[in-house]
Amino acid sequence: MDKNSARLRRAKSTRAHIRKLAVPRLTVHRSGQHLYAQVIDATGGTVVAAASTLQKSVNEGLKGTKNLTAAAAVGKAVAERSIAAGVDSVAFDRSGMKYHGRIKAIADAAREAGLKF
Template sequence: MEKNIARLRRAKTTRAHIRKLNVARLTVHRTGQHLYAQVISASGDTVIAAASTLQKAVTDGLKGTKNKAAAAAVGKAIAEKARAAGIEVVAFDRSGFRYHGRIQALADAAREGGLKF
């Protein structure tokens, strides 16, 4: 099975479960160079907060954009923006990526920033 197809299959089952929870979701996308995070409303039609390694404010003082330190910076930034928008409880949508490395670093930083999943 192709790698991306397997990832999308895992994402599909996770998103079906998150829809039943009816809470905002913190979705993450990972590429070779960058990491993106968004908090999407429970209805799925509005992006409440977004952060990525493309933003200058997030990457200031970091060595690169494709490491765990950058992922932690994105997690901290998304937590701050979500809490400013009044969101404290989210469901973590890892988009089929395995909970390891940069995805785990982002999740841990978001938890430390005050988000509850």
């Protein structure tokens, strides 16, 4: 089993558990150059709020798009947009990645902005 298939297996397991909880989920994706986060409603069909380092409003004033400060900006933006849309409590879906580094920075910034996990 290679690294990516192991990550996808972990992600599948986590998402199955979140589906049983029936709460909206904050899912994150980390690519080589950018960070993405979105809040998906409990049914799994609609994106309630989203933010990424591709958006001008998020990456203004950042030195790069793949560091901890960029991750914090994405977390804060997605939390603010989610709360504005009426979702203030979510389950954190880390997509099978370690809760470390940029993934942890997104989660911490979202918590500080008022999103409850």
